[in-house]
Amino acid sequence: MPDSYSIDPEQLRNWLHAAARQDAASFRLLYDATSPKLFGYALRILGKRELAEEALQDGYVAIWNGAASYQAHLAAPMTWMTTIVRNKALDLLRRSGADAEIDGPVFDADIMNALQDPRATPIDALLISHDARALAYCMSLLEGAHRQVVGLAFFHDLSHSEVAQQMAIPIGTVKTWIRRSLERLKTCLAKGERA
Amino acid sequence: MNIRDNPALCDKLAAEYVLGTLKGGARRRFEAYLRQDAALRGLVDEWNGRLVPMAEFASASAPRARVWQAIERRLGLRRSYAAWQFWRSESLVFWRGLSAASLVLALLLVGVITSPLLDHPQVDYVATLQDEKARTALLLTGDTDRGVLTVRLVDNAPVAADKALQLWAVPKQGKPRSLGVLSDQGVIELGLTPGAIGDDVALLAVSLEPRGGSTDPDGPSGPILYKGNWVRVM
Numbered sequence: 001m002p003d004s005y006s007i008d009p010e011q012l013r014n015w016l017h018a019a020a021r022q023d024a025a026s027f028r029l030l031y032d033a034t035s036p037k038l039f040g041y042a043l044r045i046l047g048k049r050e051l052a053e054e055a056l057q058d059g060y061v062a063i064w065n066g067a068a069s070y071q072a073h074l075a076a077p078m079t080w081m082t083t084i085v086r087n088k089a090l091d092l093l094r095r096s097g098a099d100a101e102i103d104g105p106v107f108d109a110d111i112m113n114a115l116q117d118p119r120a121t122p123i124d125a126l127l128i129s130h131d132a133r134a135l136a137y138c139m140s141l142l143e144g145a146h147r148q149v150v151g152l153a154f155f156h157d158l159s160h161s162e163v164a165q166q167m168a169i170p171i172g173t174v175k176t177w178i179r180r181s182l183e184r185l186k187t188c189l190a191k192g193e194r195a
Numbered sequence: 196m197n198i199r200d201n202p203a204l205c206d207k208l209a210a211e212y213v214l215g216t217l218k219g220g221a222r223r224r225f226e227a228y229l230r231q232d233a234a235l236r237g238l239v240d241e242w243n244g245r246l247v248p249m250a251e252f253a254s255a256s257a258p259r260a261r262v263w264q265a266i267e268r269r270l271g272l273r274r275s276y277a278a279w280q281f282w283r284s285e286s287l288v289f290w291r292g293l294s295a296a297s298l299v300l301a302l303l304l305v306g307v308i309t310s311p312l313l314d315h316p317q318v319d320y321v322a323t324l325q326d327e328k329a330r331t332a333l334l335l336t337g338d339t340d341r342g343v344l345t346v347r348l349v350d351n352a353p354v355a356a357d358k359a360l361q362l363w364a365v366p367k368q369g370k371p372r373s374l375g376v377l378s379d380q381g382v383i384e385l386g387l388t389p390g391a392i393g394d395d396v397a398l399l400a401v402s403l404e405p406r407g408g409s410t411d412p413d414g415p416s417g418p419i420l421y422k423g424n425w426v427r428v429m
Contacts (some may be wrong), residue, residue, distance in 0.1 A: 024267075024270075024272040027272070028263075031263060031266070035257070035258055035262070035263075036255040036256060036257045036258070037250070037251055037255050038250070039255075039256050039257065039258040039262075040253045040254050040255040040256040041250040041251070041253045043253070043256055044253040044254075052258075053258055053259065053261075053262050056258055056262055057262055057265050057266055057269070060266045061266060061269050061270060064266075064270055065270075074240050075240055075243060075244060076244060078248070078251075079243055079244055079247045079248065082247045082248075082250045082251075083243055083247055086247065086250065090215075106252070106253075107252040107253065108252060108253060108254040109254075111252045127255070128248075128251040128252070129248060129251060131244070131248040132248035132249070132251035132252070134248075135245065135246070135248045135249060136252070139249075150214065150249075151249070151252070153214050153215055153216050154214055154215060154246060154249050155249075155253070157215045158215070158216070159216060159218045159219075160216055163216070178211070178214070178216060179207065182207075182210045182211070182214065185245060185246075186210070186245065189245050
């Protein structure tokens with residue numbers, strides 16, 4: 001597997017700009033570099049391979065069609081593309097009415113280990129982008145249960161009450177944990193602190 | 196309630212909107228604000244930048260090949276080249292392989308043709324051009340000493356009176372180079388230019404054109420009838 005994780009955002013931006021000029025070959029390179037990550041994510045949201053493939057397909061069609069409107073100063077290229085695939089996957093989740101499995105860990109095992117104990121599994125060794133590493137570092141500073149609440153809500157598009165049900169904790173607690181976690185993440189990411 | 200007067204609330208709502216926990220009527224109202232408030236959209240962009248990289252915490256997984264094929268089909272990417280630019284979507288390796296396979300045939304033909312012409316046997320490039328059923332229609336020989344490219348119609352390919360065949364060298368990059376319009380005679384001699392035999396020539400092709408040649412300055416205007424490639428023999 002090519003090392004698609006260390007791909008320079010500048011390279012992704014160049015491919016996106018080329019796709020905006022209808023350059024199909026560059027679009028293919030962009031797809032090859034980013035689709036395993038985005039597919040893994042869609043698969044986690046939707047649970048079913050066929051649905052995740054549909055979300056990915058819809059997502060890249062929208063990426064090609066919207067490439068000309070991508071504004072580099074507003075979003076990192078990976079964030080912009082992930083947001084598109086995320087919206088497609090969540091649309092499908094709502095339309096299919098299927099309850100995706102929400103048991104099982106939300107995060108990849110390596111990531112989970114690194115978040116729990118960054119000394120044993122260094123965050124810098126994870127195969128993720130620079131932005132995702134910064135987020136991983138800040139999430140590793142949250143309490144485990146808070147991290148889990150944030151992850152559940154993000155990956156499974158749950159409401160406060162659904163998270164509360166899932167975790168068997170009061171809804172007021174969920175609201176407080178989420179609010180505090182978001183504030184802490186914002187402060188931590190603004191500092192750009194690293195372990 | 197106007198949320199704009201409350202920056203802390205705006206930021207909290209933007210965060211929960213991105214996280215996904217802002218639901219139902221509250222989400223719809225927030226989206227209505229978003230449409231008319233660029234500053235609020237800016238907050239959402241910022242929170243996307245913070246939280247969306249969490250997507251990478253899921254294990255990566257390669258999608259099946261058919262996903263790309265479906266994307267390509269839906270976007271019509273394979274048709275983004277003019278129809279005659281067939282080589283853009285085909286493997287050049289395939290054409291090189293085909294040429295090598297026809298080398299034996301080419302050499303046999305060269306033997307037959309050049310034996311009565313011993314006064315100029317300096318042929319150092321040979322190519323057979325074939326139709327889509329791999330039947331050889333033309334034999335090309337190049338003589339770099341004399342700078343002559345000789346084209347022989349192996350099979351009498353009938354061409355309508357108002358049409359002509361045109362020979363092209365297709366480079367790996369850039370536009371096809373016309374090597375000349377072929378007359379109806381069995382043997383045609385053209386000038387052998389460096390552009391015809393250069394290392395960057397990926398393919399030789401013959402197109403069916405109006406009499407006088409292609410009307411398109413960028414390449415063939417008619418269908419490609421024959422294809423092949425050079426083999427260097429000496």
